[in-house]
Amino acid sequence: MDIPPIPLGTWPTPLEPALRLAVALNLDELWIKRDDLTGLGGGGNKIRKLQYSCAQAVKAGATTLVTTGAPQSNHARLTAAAAARLGLRCTLVLRGERPATARGNLILDELTGATVVWAGDAPLDEVAAAQDGYVIPFGGTSAFAARGYADCARELLTQLPDLGTVVVALGSGGTMAGLVSVLGPERVYGVDTGALPDARATLAALLAEMGSPVDPAALRIDGSQVGPGYAALTDPVREALALAARTEGLFLDPTYTGRAFAALCAARPAGKVVFLHSGGLPGLFGVMPPG
Numbered sequence: 206m207d208i209p210p211i212p213l214g215t216w217p218t219p220l221e222p223a224l225r226l227a228v229a230l231n232l233d234e235l236w237i238k239r240d241d242l243t244g245l246g247g248g249g250n251k252i253r254k255l256q257y258s259c260a261q262a263v264k265a266g267a268t269t270l271v272t273t274g275a276p277q278s279n280h281a282r283l284t285a286a287a288a289a290r291l292g293l294r295c296t297l298v299l300r301g302e303r304p305a306t307a308r309g310n311l312i313l314d315e316l317t318g319a320t321v322v323w324a325g326d327a328p329l330d331e332v333a334a335a336q337d338g339y340v341i342p343f344g345g346t347s348a349f350a351a352r353g354y355a356d357c358a359r360e361l362l363t364q365l366p367d368l369g370t371v372v373v374a375l376g377s378g379g380t381m382a383g384l385v386s387v388l389g390p391e392r393v394y395g396v397d398t399g400a401l402p403d404a405r406a407t408l409a410a411l412l413a414e415m416g417s418p419v420d421p422a423a424l425r426i427d428g429s430q431v432g433p434g435y436a437a438l439t440d441p442v443r444e445a446l447a448l449a450a451r452t453e454g455l456f457l458d459p460t461y462t463g464r465a466f467a468a469l470c471a472a473r474p475a476g477k478v479v480f481l482h483s484g485g486l487p488g489l490f491g492v493m494p495p496g
């Protein structure tokens with residue numbers, strides 16, 4: 206399938222040295238890949254994948270984009286923003302019931318004019334399939350959309366040719382799969398956020414479908430930060446959020462980048478480490494209890 210991506214972001218994203226954080230963590234070198242600064246809709250990793258999924262949708266003649274997620278889904282917010290940019294309608298199928306007060310990503314979803322369908326406990330995929338429109342899969346991940354992160358890996362190699370380890374949050378898996386397809390499994394360290402029942406199997410299947418098969422055992426997946434489950438705010442995450450903010454003025458999110466950074470703090474990989482900041486800041490205002 207050779208459909209060119211639709212440009213939705215601002216490229217390349219910066220790669221910034223994090224000198225004070227490197228000292229605080231006793232790392233040889235630490236760089237931050239600023240994929241929180243991808244431009245559209247507040248930015249985040251989902252834009253690189255949406256460039257591919259939206260190209261498929263437009264080619265298929267879609268007039269409405271439909272996608273699914275948790276109430277604080279960054280992917281849902283950015284799909285709504287991409288639809289607005291492309292002059293399409295958008296329906297977001299979100300888990301649970303409408304909260305009494307909209308917060309975080311949900312405020313932004315509503316600002317875009319997207320229709321929000323609350324699915325309760327029903328399977329999100331089934332509710333999405335019943336909507337009128339082109340369905341972009343959970344988390345924006347498909348083998349085709351993951352090409353967006355193969356692009357990011359090539360971009361990184363021009364910015365830091367001898368990079369050692371890229372640390373990245375693993376949700377639906379497309380971001381890590383795209384990076385592994387270019388950098389290989391040794392140089393990508395995925396931090397499981399608890400979004401998938403079997404992250405290793407999903408990653409391996411995606412990579413096989415992308416034409417870059419790997420031995421599932423070779424994938425570096427750190428499961429230490431899942432805690433009580435997806436989106437639960439843990440102490441290591443609180444500490445990671447504070448450390449990044451206090452040393453570099455860098456804000457992370459509680460569900461994805463906070464977990465990935467907490468794992469980096471614990472694992473402290475040697476050599477040139479790149480932390481992929483995949484965005485998600487609005488989620489902080491949706492999950493973090495006040496005070």
Ligand SMILES: Cc1ncc(COP(=O)(O)O)c(C=O)c1O
Nearest residue numbers: 279376377378379380461483485
């Ligand atoms: C901020 C942020 N970082 C990382 C991820 C994980 O990306 P992926 O779903 O491609 O594994 C997500 C997914 O929702 C996200 O919102």
